[in-house]
Amino acid sequence: MNFTPPDFFPAILEMLTLGMTCLVMLVYLFLDQKNRGITYFLTQITLLGTAVVAISLHGSPEVITFDGSFILNSQAILLKIFILLSVSFVLMYSRTYIRENDILHGEFYLLVLFSVLGMEVLVSAYSFLTLYLGLEIFSLPLYALIALKGNKPVCQEAAIKYFIMGAIASGFLLYGISLIYGACQSFNIHEIISMMSLSIHTEPLLLTLGLVFMSAGALFKLGIAPFHMWVPDVYEGSPNAMTLLIATAPKLAGFALLTHILVEALPVLFPQWQYLLIAVALLSMAVGNIIAIVQDNIKRMLAYSSIANMGYMLLGLIAGTPRGYGAALFYMIIYVVMSLGAFGVITMLSRKGFELEKVDDFKGLNTRNPWLAFMMLLILFSMAGVPPSAGFFAKVGVLEALVKVNIVWLPAVALVFAIIGAYYYLRVVKVMYFDEPLEKTPVILESFDTQLAISINGLAVFFLGLFPTTLIELCQQAFLA
């Protein structure tokens, strides 16, 4: 049997991440308690270094390697850059939290790095086998991370819930993969596409069934109604730093999972999955926006807001044009930036023995720390879609893509839900600026990098709203090639 070694270079980001993760693991083992900051810095170097390499790779032509199971194109690179950067911000926000709450910091950073590796693998997957492996590599550390805070029954309940729901989602996905394998005799996305173009006239019933199962798995992972029941419970039960993590980068990975299945592997079944997505998008927007109104717990409220936002993201995919896909990607990136900021503020305001959870805990934040309140204001305005914030352009993008393909009723319904949704975001703004604080002590952020990170994050939301063109074009190009 002749064997030519595959081209390893396209997988340089994954190899870098894995190599550095192993290095962090070894260094952590030989560190004593005093020098534990080193683990944090090594982790940040890994994330930012890999992100720099990813940026330098951007613009290179599409490569497929490892016998067609790995793809590196502009879409994958763009997603990887944002995954790496967002996890780096997550670590900056949660550093103090991890130290104060006695969470085993070495294991925390290691599991985060492993999760990042899984997301990278998933984003670059070009066969269902690597797709599934990437999904497991990125999910398994997350389950463990939630339970890492030990003695809290709430956290363990959230971890078990997330684990079981994740296992069910994996089961759905695998069953779908097996059905599609039965119809096409291949895991490879490239071979599946060529197989389908050959047998377009045969009845695609088995494929449709596989499609339903696979997209159910992906929708589960993204927390889209009717597979959303775990989202509020897990967000609420997890320690704040873990909520921050699971609410941001995994959404980008989930987006990659959904687009790999629908847009890349099964574009032939577009008429089938368009109806499917219309139904779940409507349900998501309705459930998310309406139930969020009655939430007193800010983590639950943001969880329902994430369900609604995922619904808006789907609108871009429903359009079924490269423009729509690009708009959905842009929406996803902006959502992750916003949710990074919102959960980041929540994590920063939590102290030892005090988990910020209630909307009322934000009372009078303006008098306690005006700059932090202002950053939160920018982020919440953007989530509510107030122009000229980034969230506004993200919503306009997906709605416009739908109007372009002559679907007008769906954007109209989406707008109504967006107006309902504005209420609960603005309620937090009102609480921050016009209510008397519960405690008068000013909030002081100890570390400089945390302050810098939240400032960059809040201002990014603002400036991406003023100058959105570059990022929108990058997202559009990702689907044009």
Add this chain to the structure above:
Amino acid sequence: MIEKLIFYVFAALLIGSATMVIVSRQSVRAAFFLIVAFCASAVLWMLLSAEFLALLLIFVYVGAVMTLFMFVVMMLNLDQESLQEKFVRYLPFAVLLVALMVGVLVYAMKPGHLGELGLAISPHPSADYSNTKALGLLLYTHYVYAFELAAVILLIAIVAAIGLTHREKSRNKRQRIDAQLAATKADRLQILQLEAEK
């Protein structure tokens, strides 16, 4: 002929024991039926001349995983009553869903709908053909990337398991200043009203 007979016997055994896994009342018994199911499917794989996988299933799953699983099941003190109460409550809903699923699947998996190559396997390889060697060649060349990723999953499992069970800190006898400062009179002091002795 004899192969067909073996197939039907063990396929029936597999389905029967798999059903018993979910309907049996005791979890230990369910685990035993799972072992039977594994053995039956190992025989089916043997019929497909996949000896390596068949033996692996017996060695790894029956020999190692299920033994461990039995330990865990025996150590857990499961409350059977409350489990069964919910089982009965959700039964009609579950039966309806399963019937719907089976109906759709049976309709979708009509032979014509499967791809043309679906049922074609090379039944009789030559005498010097080694299943293990063929698998190894494929695994370390064609699927090398996936193989490495599977290894990473094992590494994650080790790190996660250690992280979750290693709770040295909470057992340490060190001073917890925050807990001391947060303590109130009600936590430490209990005032009992004792009846006066007569």
